[in-house]
Amino acid sequence: MLTANDxxxxxxxxxxxxxxxxxxxxxLTQFYLDRLERLGPQxxxxxxxxxxxxxxxxxxADRDFAAGRDHGPLHGIPxxxxxxxxxxxxxxxxxxxxxxxxxxDYDATVIERLREAGAVLAAKLSMVELAGGFGYRQAxxxxxxxGRNGWNRERWAGGSSxxxxxxxxxxxxxxxxxxxxxxxxxxxxxxxxxxGLRPTYGRVSRHGAMALSWTLDKLGPMTRTAEDAGxxxxxxxxxxxxxxxxxxxxxxxxxxxxxxxxRRLAIVAKSLDNVQPEVRANFEQACQDxxxxxxxxxxxxxxxxxxxxxxxxxxxxxxxxxEDFIRDGRVWGLAAPEDQYGGHSTLAIPAKDYINALxxxxxxxxxxxxxxxxxxxxxxxxxxxxxxxxxxDFRDWAKGFSSTxxxxxxxxxxxxxVTVCNGFGADDLPTAMQFVGRALDENRLLGxxxxxxxxTRWHERHPIVD
Amino acid sequence: MDQLLPTFTRRDFAKHLTVxxxxxASAGLFGVAVEDSAASLQDEPEPRRPPSxxxxxxxxxxxxxxxxxxxxDVLDGLLGDIRQDLARGRELGKTLLNNADEPxxxxxxxxxxxxxxxxxxQGQAQP
Numbered sequence: 001m002l003t004a005n006d007x008x009x010x011x012x013x014x015x016x017x018x019x020x021x022x023x024x025x026x027x028l029t030q031f032y033l034d035r036l037e038r039l040g041p042q043x044x045x046x047x048x049x050x051x052x053x054x055x056x057x058x059x060x061a062d063r064d065f066a067a068g069r070d071h072g073p074l075h076g077i078p079x080x081x082x083x084x085x086x087x088x089x090x091x092x093x094x095x096x097x098x099x100x101x102x103x104x105d106y107d108a109t110v111i112e113r114l115r116e117a118g119a120v121l122a123a124k125l126s127m128v129e130l131a132g133g134f135g136y137r138q139a140x141x142x143x144x145x146x147g148r149n150g151w152n153r154e155r156w157a158g159g160s161s162x163x164x165x166x167x168x169x170x171x172x173x174x175x176x177x178x179x180x181x182x183x184x185x186x187x188x189x190x191x192x193x194x195x196g197l198r199p200t201y202g203r204v205s206r207h208g209a210m211a212l213s214w215t216l217d218k219l220g221p222m223t224r225t226a227e228d229a230g231x232x233x234x235x236x237x238x239x240x241x242x243x244x245x246x247x248x249x250x251x252x253x254x255x256x257x258x259x260x261x262x263r264r265l266a267i268v269a270k271s272l273d274n275v276q277p278e279v280r281a282n283f284e285q286a287c288q289d290x291x292x293x294x295x296x297x298x299x300x301x302x303x304x305x306x307x308x309x310x311x312x313x314x315x316x317x318x319x320x321x322x323e324d325f326i327r328d329g330r331v332w333g334l335a336a337p338e339d340q341y342g343g344h345s346t347l348a349i350p351a352k353d354y355i356n357a358l359x360x361x362x363x364x365x366x367x368x369x370x371x372x373x374x375x376x377x378x379x380x381x382x383x384x385x386x387x388x389x390x391x392x393d394f395r396d397w398a399k400g401f402s403s404t405x406x407x408x409x410x411x412x413x414x415x416x417x418v419t420v421c422n423g424f425g426a427d428d429l430p431t432a433m434q435f436v437g438r439a440l441d442e443n444r445l446l447g448x449x450x451x452x453x454x455x456t457r458w459h460e461r462h463p464i465v466d
Numbered sequence: 467m468d469q470l471l472p473t474f475t476r477r478d479f480a481k482h483l484t485v486x487x488x489x490x491a492s493a494g495l496f497g498v499a500v501e502d503s504a505a506s507l508q509d510e511p512e513p514r515r516p517p518s519x520x521x522x523x524x525x526x527x528x529x530x531x532x533x534x535x536x537x538x539d540v541l542d543g544l545l546g547d548i549r550q551d552l553a554r555g556r557e558l559g560k561t562l563l564n565n566a567d568e569p570x571x572x573x574x575x576x577x578x579x580x581x582x583x584x585x586x587x588q589g590q591a592q593p
Contacts, residue, residue, distance in 0.1 A: 135547065215571060308557040315551065332535050341540045344531060345547035348523045353555040358569030360561050365570060 002031045007171025008462040011228040014174055015073045018065065025065070025076030029058035029120050032078045035172045036123050039465055042153060043166040044145040047083045047093055048124040054078060057120040064118060073231045075118030080173040082161050083124040084131060084210035085219070087111055094210045095127035095160070097143035098325075098333040108208025109243065110177055110219055110236045117235040122173055125163030129334050131181060131212045132160035133318040135342030139390050143335055146390050150192045151429055151463045155387040158188030164222045165192040170465045175223045175232055179209060181216045182310050182411040186419045186434060189222050190382035193421040193430030195449065195459065196222050197229040200439045201414025202247040204233070205240035213317040214245070215358075216310065216411060225459050226418060226449035230255055233442060249440060256447035263294035263448075266375045268301060274402040275384040278425030283381045286422040286433050289455050293448075294376065302367040305360065306409040312357035315346035323347060365413045372415070372438040377448055379435050380406050382419040386429035410436045418445045421458040430458075520548045 002023065009017075017023050033051050040046030061076035081087075084094050086104035093100045111121065126144040128136055139146035139156040147162025149155040150169025157166040161178030165188025168176050178185040180198045189196025197220045204219045211217060221232035234253035240246045267287070272280045287296060325331055326343050334340050372378070381403070388397035410417050417436040425431045437445045453459050517525075524545055528536055536544075 305557050305561060308554045311554055312558060327531055329533060329535075332533065337539075338543060340535070341544045342547060344527050344544055345523070345551050347531065348526055348548070349551050350555065353558055355569055356558045356561075356563060358571055359563050359567045360558060361570040362568060363561070 002027065004171070004464075004466050006031070007035060008224065009174065010224045011073065011077055011174050011231055012225070014077050015075070018076050019070075025058040025061035025120060026055065028076065029054050029078045029122060032122050032173055035466075036080075036167070039170060040123070040167070040172055042465075043148040043150065043157065043163075043170055043172075044142070045126055045147065045157070045163040045167040045170070045172060046080075046123050047095075047126050047144055047163070048091055050087075050090060050121050050123060053090070054120050054122045057115070057118075061118050061120065071116070071118035072235070074114065074235055076120065077174055078120040078122040079114065080123040080125040080164060080167050080176040081111065081121065082127050082164050082176070082178050084127060084179060085111055085177065086208035087121070087124065090124065092124065092210075093143065095129040095131070095142045095144070096334060097129070098330040100143060104208070106208065109205035109240045111208065113236050113238075114177075119235070123167070125161075125167050125173075125176060127163055128160035128184075129336070129339055130318075130322065131179065131184060131210060133181070133212045133314060133322075133343070134331075134334065134336075134339035136336045136339050137394050138336060138338075138392075141334075141336035141339055147188070148390060149387045149429070150465070152387070152427065154390050155427075155429060156191065156390055158191035158387065160184040161188045161222065165189060165194065168192065168194050168222050168224065170463060175221055175228055177219060177232075177236070178222045180218050180220065180411070181212050181314060183407055185218075185220050185222060186382055186407060186417060189419050190432035190434075191387040191430065193424075193432070193458070193461065194222050194224065194419075195226050195229050195421075195453075196220070196419045197226075197233060197442070197446070198410070198417040199233060199237065199442060200247070200416045202243075202245050203237045203249075203251060203416070203440075203442070205238075205243040205246045207240055207242035207246075211317075211321050213314045214321075215317065216313060216414075218414075226255075226420065226446050226453055229418065229449075230443070230446045247440075251442070253446070254443055255450050256444045258293045258447050258451035261292055261294070263376045264374065265290065265294045265296050266299040266371075266378045267296055268378060268380050268404040268406055269298050271380040271404045271406075274400065275381055276386065276401065276425055276431075278386070278423070279381050279384060279431050282423030282425065282431045283433055286452065286456075287379070290448075290452060293451055297375070299371065299375075299378070301405055301409055302364070302371065304364050304367060304409075306364065306405045306412050309357045309360050309364065310408050310412050312349065312353050313361070316349055316351075316354040316357075318343065319346040319349065361412055364409065368409060368413045368415065369438065376444055377435040377437045377441075378406060379433055380404050382407075382432035382434040386425045386427065386431060406436055407434070413439070415439055416442045416445055418442075418449045420449050420452060421461075422452075422456070423458055424461075520545055520552060523548045523552070
């Protein structure tokens, strides 16, 4: 008999329990399906519970185990996916009311790979409408309602992968797949106290994912631990001829060992100047927790217009991707008033601005690579505050706080990042720190995150939701 | 309230959108003969200076993407977005670029029998 506490078990532990025959995949899947249906609405976390498909896949997993067929660490384990990945015959809304009936006749590559690894698709999870590209300024920007935080339903879950964030935090699924164009994995993972992994651009195929920005979109895992994130990445990463930007490099999860004390980490200067006091204190403590693993050096990022570059690229690519949606008036059916008109101005940005943004982007890549060559990772707080109230305009809540450009710079250059919970702050909500590294260095970042989680226990805390 | 054009506030602009429709309003503002709105604009004084860039962009958008949803609040928000986009373009312009600085995308040739050679036409990306 599984209890509420079991809901927060990691992928790694479930894999052990399945192989010890302490639980079957059907029991596990039924347990999470019940939670998704019972608790999902309280967090506005779920778009579609895929009960029939999940039980069918779970039965298959149990048959495989009985026959001695083992497809690896995700075999038999339920998961949820942000509702921007195509799933054959199941609605894929992109978080948008006007598209809630949209159905594709094929599966995204990520869905295929998870199925081949024996994972069990339990739910399509909620998200900010159209992945937030239309400029939302409030939590209530999805046809499923505002994404509510797994730790406190009156706080925001973060976006745009809000459902994956709250669903994993609240123990509705053991892991989920999110997407990030600029911040959409790291933010909800940070606000919900999760481990979030933004892979190197091209590491994970985008085939079957909603395109907000073809040259910035990434798909990645949101999990309870860095170990779990690596296991999931190991399944979903790799070349795919259906995504022309997918990298030829294969990926195997082999986290680097951090223990010899000779590693080098950098901290961005002034990254603690305008953050909540608890965010600062928890970050400083986290650096002390890592002090036996590495030396720290303060650096400044190259002086380049990261936000203008990323903002222009997203705007121009989404203008092309969604012009029909604006032209035929479906845009006026979006939930947030600012999203209804927020795409319009992007339709008139001069082409030379887009091209120049891409030219500057090339400079950003070279400048950051030269910087990252000297360090194993650059670390900063992931977010400058804990999650804000569900009903406050972001500009109002964030007034007086600011972050470094590390997040947007990393996205501009397509660099990987990992966020981990590093404590709790105001109103007992999670705070987080991020490790950003050189392209293709996921195993280094995951090794660092694993080492941090071996020294601390923040990732083991979980909310009481039922 | 900030002026959208020298002689039109956003309130006027929104009113014309409501009365004459988007095409009528934006055409009227720029002297294109559209009966209803042109008539309603005849009493307005002549603009004394060219419209601002943000107003021109706004007019371009409402002409290209007509809708009856362009309320005063929406126009207000849209104008703010346009100004932000223009500011971002100016910021990009501050970075020195040489003629040889190429964009961070690379077109590559395509052969159907060698799919990893380069990018595929989008039409072939679906299964």
